[in-house]
Amino acid sequence: MRQDIYERQMELTTKRSERDRIKRRLDGAEKRLHEAMELRDRLYRQLTKEQQDIAKLGRFSFINKIKTWTGKWDEEMEKEMAEAAEAELKYNEAEKTVTDLKEETEEFQKEMRNPDFTYIDEDWADFLKEKETWIRQNDSIASGTLQKIADERVMLRSMLREIGEAQGAGQKANNLLNAAIDKLGSAEGTSLWDTFLGGGIIVSAIKYSQINSSEDLIHLAQRALRHFETELMDVQNIATESLTINKKDFYNFTDLFFDNIFSDWMVHSRITDSKGKLKQVLIDVRRIQEGLARKHDEIIHELKRLDNQEQDIIIS
Template sequence: MRQDIYDRQMELTMKRTERDRIKRRLNGAEKRLDEAIDSRDRLYRRLTKEQQDIAKLGKFSFTNKLKAWTGKWDEQMEKELAEAAEAELKYNEAEKTVMDLKMETEKLRKEMQNPDFTYIDEDWTDFLKEKEIWIRQNDSVANSTLQKIADVRVSLRSMMRELGEAEEAGRKAIRALDAALNKLGSAEGMSMWDTFLGGGLIVSAIKYSEINSSEDLIHRAQRALRHFETELMDVQNIAAESFTINKKDIFTFTDLFFDNIFSDWMVHSRITDAKSKLNQVLQDVRRVLDGLARKKDEVDHELKRLDVQEQDIIIS
């Protein structure tokens, strides 16, 4: 009977933990989606304004004609194009983020519809009543101790599961960061050739192709890091400050390439800076993974200790 109670408690606890975790994630994803949509819409309005400024500057007017005579038209047009390029990059990044969060939110909503969650609270209430009756009928020191061991074991196994999921998300983040770093390394090589050795049109084209590929990979790394942070939030009874990625080290592609975008030197400098920042984030993730591994060892050690304690009580 005691084993039946333990098994039932484990089953219900895991289901309730999973349900609460999905609900917490869904609430967070919905909030982030609303914020991302607001940000995307603001950036779209800004992009539209920049496009209108370029169109206005391109129209014939005596003011524009005067700027052309004085040489200020080219300067103004270059400035407007740079601002439009910045706005377009940021808008595209925001649109990708919105799409990611929409898919995440839809997935979580479907998970919340799991039939196992329909009557989980009622099942838990009924179980607690049954458990109370059993404890009253079997009120001995040994049974009480065994039940306490079972309660702790349920909590530890739930924690072990969450630690494992966080660890897997961290490994995926590292793979995504490594891919982005490798692509940025290729872009840096092309940029150095183009900037300092006069690579010509072909090298310049390859450089920007590598930069465009880097944009997608950095976005994937961002997505992996967001998932990693979500998993870390699910880890119970762990000091939060020990498992936090430094926010200032997390950035988007548009943080790197938006100012003086047509300057070869500035692009090269941005690529170098991006690699440095990505390496900082990579080290941060590895530090967190090391902490998770240590915590898993501690939990595993405690589970083994409980097994020994339980066997000693049963045998004695």
């Protein structure tokens, strides 16, 4: 009977832990989606404004005609086109993020509809009543110790699973950050040639092609970092200072890349700064991964200790 109780508690505790974990993820995804939609709408309004500014310059007027004669029109149009291009780039990234978060939210909602979760709270309440009755009838020091071991084992195994998921997400983020850094490195070399060695039209075209490829990789890396942070939130008792994530670095490094990327005289330095920012984030990811690996080893060691303690009680 005692073993049946241990097994039943482990089963219910595991299900409740999984349900709560998914619920936390769903709540976080819904919050991030709301924030991302607000940002997207704000950027859309900015993009619309920039497009309207270009349209105004394009319409015939005596003022525009005078600007054309004085050379001011070309300068203003170049400035407005650059601002519109930057606004479009930021809006496109925000739109991709909203799409990602919608998919993520829908997936968590689907997981929450798991039939195992439908009556889990009622089943847990019934179990606790049964367990209380059994304990009153079979109270002993050994029984209490075994129950404590069983409870700790469930918690540690849950932590071990969550650490494994976090490590997998971290490795994906690591790989994508490396790919983005490599692509920016190629763009940096081309930009150096174009900016300081007179590369010409073809080199400029190659440079912006590499920048566009970098944009896609940066978006994928950003998505992977959001997933990594979500996984880390599930890792209990690991929120030490050594594992703290700088969310500003994780979420805003794209701003450095997207700002003024179409202003020719700033392209090279902007690419270099962006690559350096990505490298700092990569260092942070690797540092967190090392902390997760240490915690994983500690839990394995503790599980072995609990197994030995349980065997000593049963055999004695």
